[in-house]
Amino acid sequence: MIVYSLKIGSIRKETDDAVTLSFKQPGLKKIKYQAGQYLTLIFRINGRRYIRPYSFSSTFGIDSTLDVTIKRVPGGIVSNHILDVVKEGDSVEVMEPMGDFIVPVADKAADKHLVLWGVGSGITPLYSILKDTLVNHSNKVTLIYGNRSHSTVIFKEALEKLKKDYPDRFTCIEFHTRPEIDSAGTHIIEGRIQPSKAFEYIRSVSSIEHTSHFICGPSGLKDSVKTALAETHVLSDNIYSEDFEIVKNEEDFKFIQTQSIRIRKDNEEFTVEVIKGKSILEAGLDALIELNYSCQTGNCSVCKGRLIQGEIKTIGVKEISKDLIENEYLLCCSYPVTGDVVVEI
Ligand SMILES: Cc1cc2nc3c(=O)[nH]c(=O)nc-3n(C[C@H](O)[C@H](O)[C@H](O)COP(=O)(O)OP(=O)(O)OC[C@H]3O[C@@H](n4cnc5c(N)ncnc54)[C@H](O)[C@@H]3O)c2cc1C
Ligand code: FES
Missing domain, CATH: 3.10.20.30 (Beta-grasp domain)
Structure with a gap:
């Protein structure tokens, strides 16, 4: 296992409880990674070593820095340490990139429509995949993104820009559980993500058999999307998911x-x-x-x-x-x- 020491070049506030740490790439040999993979951060807090993985929100070949975006988990040791204590210029030990939540070559075929399902901080790997797909490939992409309200949307402005830059290929369908008035006039569906409503839109632009699905969010999201997809003609081979934590039964x-x-x-x-x-x-x-x-x-x-x-x-x-x-x-x-x-x- 290769471990690097990386310097935090900048810290960007995304929402009241989420920040992006931008690490400088090492001078000699860049750290390569694929969209959807994660970086594992190692901290020593009160004498004890804590290790946590964070999906890249940057995209190799598009962003010059290695970015991870962290949302505060109430009572969480490392996320609170990052939001409250870590500062620009700090060096952090990280493990080499890992993870298999990536878009397989077959799903990059031009006729594939990629559907990305995310809630809250689950947006991070999807955002990296989204940028990679729009910039380096020709697929249509739909992001179905669930949040509490506008103020908790991570990458809100960057997503608005991608919508303008790729109007024919990128669509974002947003669900908010507590919608607020939005000056930008973004169309929001009230409530939790409802796969059937998203399917209505997808069917209007693509045949559902040509879609591949990438899910990152709480287990409830994964279960509801998988159940809904099972009723369509999407093969389970075309459904991929990333778990941020294990739900114990x-x-x-x-x-x-x-x-x-x-x-x-x-x-x-x-x-x-x-x-x-x-x-x-x-x-x-x-x-x-x-x-x-x-x-x-x-x-x-x-x-x-x-x-x-x-x-x-x-x-x-x-x-x-x-x-x-x-x-x-x-x-x-x-x-x-x-x-x-x-x-x-
Ligand atoms: C592959 C992978 C990629 C990840 N990518 C990201 C990312 O891009 N951004 C990000 O913010 N987090 C991400 N996470 C989650 C992250 O690694 C930590 O688990 C999270 O920051 C909580 O760590 P903590 O030390 O603050 O909480 P802990 O002290 O470990 O946990 C405190 C409590 O919170 C619960 N908990 C742990 N994780 C979560 C969670 N994600 N949501 C709600 N409750 C939780 C625990 O069950 C525990 O009860 C990822 C996890 C994995 C496995
Ligand atoms: S810590 Fe990753 S498999 Fe156990």
């Missing part, structure tokens, strides 16, 4: 109890209590073991560890990562089933 924890396990790392052995509901990764971090991780959603494989003995259950991931060999587990999604678990990093 209580049912999955039925047979899990608090367990005391052992974690071996760098020739040391730690005994760690894994409280019911916490993953082995979370329990290890709470015990101040410096474990590596990034996404915490079972996507990046940075947190993998080897099960030496005992039984572990994987919860929250639909597909087991192909990066894993026998007895390897993603510790961010692993929960001990027995009390004799030993894991080696």
Whole structure:
């Protein structure tokens, strides 16, 4: 895993609770990434190391800086640290770009209509994909974007400009749960994103079979869009989504109890209590073991560890990562089933 130290060139306020950090590219060799990928930021806060992934809002080849846009999560450790403490000129350690929420080559075919579904900070990877598609390809793109009101819309002005620059190829359909009067006169649909209303528009410009869908937002959005798409002729192969956090289902924890396990790392052995509901990764971090991780959603494989003995259950991931060999587990999604678990990093 390559780790860089990058300097924050500027911090731009997007809304009252979201900022964009613009990192300067390293002088010698630029960091390359694809639209839709993320950058993992590493902070030391009160002596403890915290690692969080943030999707690029910049687009390689279009923007000269590496930009990530962070929305404050109430009570969140790193997002509040970034909004309240981090300043221009600070250096931040970052991991090399990762992530597979990218537009596959087949979906860049000119007859494909890309439909981007986003709510709140879920706009970030979609904005990078949007710019890449409009500037470097010829597809039509529709952004279906949900927010509370105008004042919480991230990239509002930049999106208005893209609408003017690409009037034949880019459309934005906005849903606001608490609409306000907008001086720009933007057309807003009241309420949460309703796929059926968005489909009405899409059908008026494209055949729905030629659409590919990219979803980034809370799990409710993903579920409602996927359910609605299942009733159309869009193949599941043409639906992609990015999760910012895992939603844990209580049912999955039925047979899990608090367990005391052992974690071996760098020739040391730690005994760690894994409280019911916490993953082995979370329990290890709470015990101040410096474990590596990034996404915490079972996507990046940075947190993998080897099960030496005992039984572990994987919860929250639909597909087991192909990066894993026998007895390897993603510790961010692993929960001990027995009390004799030993894991080696
Ligand atoms: C692949 C990926 C890309 C991401 N890209 C972005 C991005 O571009 N912009 C951005 O702002 N965030 C993004 N995130 C989320 C980000 O990594 C952090 O999870 C988020 O900033 C919260 O971290 P925290 O330390 O402030 O909160 P924590 O201290 O980790 O969490 C505090 C509480 O908030 C809940 N929580 C955690 N994340 C969220 C969330 N996103 N929304 C609501 N509640 C949450 C937790 O369950 C916990 O209860 C991304 C996450 C992933 C996995
Ligand atoms: S931290 Fe990314 S898979 Fe576990």
